[in-house]
Amino acid sequence: MKLILFVSLLSLQPLPANAGQIKIENRIDNSTWTASSNVTVTNGQKVQLRVKKIDNAEIKWFQIIPDTTTRYNNAEWPWMPNAYKWKGFDKIKYTRKELKNVANKWQISISNENRQSEETTIDRSGPVAYLTRKIFSSSDYSKSQFYNHDYGSFWYQAVVTKGVKTFKTPGTKDKDNRGLSPNVFRLSIKDGDDLMGNLTSFFNVPAIFGSTPYQVKNYIGVDCADVLMAAYCITNGKPIKKDYNVASLTRTLPVIKKAQITNGNPDKKIYWGKDIQRGNFIAVRYNGGRQYQHIGALYKDSNANNILDAEDMILHAGPDPLHYTRLDAGAFDGEVLILNANTN
Numbered sequence: 001m002k003l004i005l006f007v008s009l010l011s012l013q014p015l016p017a018n019a020g021q022i023k024i025e026n027r028i029d030n031s032t033w034t035a036s037s038n039v040t041v042t043n044g045q046k047v048q049l050r051v052k053k054i055d056n057a058e059i060k061w062f063q064i065i066p067d068t069t070t071r072y073n074n075a076e077w078p079w080m081p082n083a084y085k086w087k088g089f090d091k092i093k094y095t096r097k098e099l100k101n102v103a104n105k106w107q108i109s110i111s112n113e114n115r116q117s118e119e120t121t122i123d124r125s126g127p128v129a130y131l132t133r134k135i136f137s138s139s140d141y142s143k144s145q146f147y148n149h150d151y152g153s154f155w156y157q158a159v160v161t162k163g164v165k166t167f168k169t170p171g172t173k174d175k176d177n178r179g180l181s182p183n184v185f186r187l188s189i190k191d192g193d194d195l196m197g198n199l200t201s202f203f204n205v206p207a208i209f210g211s212t213p214y215q216v217k218n219y220i221g222v223d224c225a226d227v228l229m230a231a232y233c234i235t236n237g238k239p240i241k242k243d244y245n246v247a248s249l250t251r252t253l254p255v256i257k258k259a260q261i262t263n264g265n266p267d268k269k270i271y272w273g274k275d276i277q278r279g280n281f282i283a284v285r286y287n288g289g290r291q292y293q294h295i296g297a298l299y300k301d302s303n304a305n306n307i308l309d310a311e312d313m314i315l316h317a318g319p320d321p322l323h324y325t326r327l328d329a330g331a332f333d334g335e336v337l338i339l340n341a342n343t344n
Helices: 139-143 195-202 213-217 224-235 246-252
Strands: 002-008 025-028 038-042 047-050 058-066 094-098 107-113 128-132 152-162 165-168 185-190 255-262 281-285 294-300 313-316 323-326 334-339
Touching: 025 038, 047 185, 152 195, 185 195, 195 224, 195 294, 195 313, 213 224, 224 246, 224 294, 246 281, 246 294, 246 334
Parallel strands: 038 185
Antiparallel strands: 002 107, 002 128, 025 047, 047 107, 058 094, 058 152, 152 165, 152 185, 255 334, 281 294, 281 334, 294 313, 313 323
């Protein structure tokens, strides 16, 4: 399944010339149009975006791109002097790129359809132009190995020009020392409604060691523990209102299994389905460490042998943005606790 974007030249009600600031409106499936600046949808839902048309005006669409190649830190790194000490909000970098494929299109629809190839010939001259999700996203994301085209968060701005007048939705200039304003339009796409599905909505969000609740709940930046607990809170309908650290989670969440992992392999048999399941947290204390220092979520029994081993996948953030990692990559080599987060 690929996300497909098509642009419809539908006749929309025009705004008066003195309309003031424009808004990106959205509609999910067949619901009513709303002006919410933050929209989260589940894979398979249809999303429509629009700016109400202004006669004799031109519209341009831009993608707001947070730099996810930089490792940001609000607190001193654990391996540095004064470890964990607050140092102040790190400055997140953003760029803005025009999406020329949708220039002068006032309404955009994103749906989930089967396409045989992303290289399918695309006719943009007719009343409907079909674009793959990859084409809709700026090529700048190719610079980051952590970019996910199908799931995660995407930020957009619309700019309308009529003569000497310019109308804009919030963009890169709308930020403070914490990062991009939540008034910038964000579309988050998640792979399901469970904890792991909600976690996928945080792809493409910068990694910030020592992220704050404001940054996490507004998808500005996350670290390893905060992103997992954000997904936990969303799943259980709880507000995201506190910082979490790895050590505290190992003391508050039920421990399922304890093991020593070397080169991605536990020193004892741990069985998928019987002992552990997708969505359990895995915390690690590296050799020589005094406390548990990193945490992720069990994602997949990759080789389908029902045993936790080096080929299996973890979904985690920190010090890089949310991404998949095989256990044999070494990020969880050390003493590990597997924690049950699938409870209220």
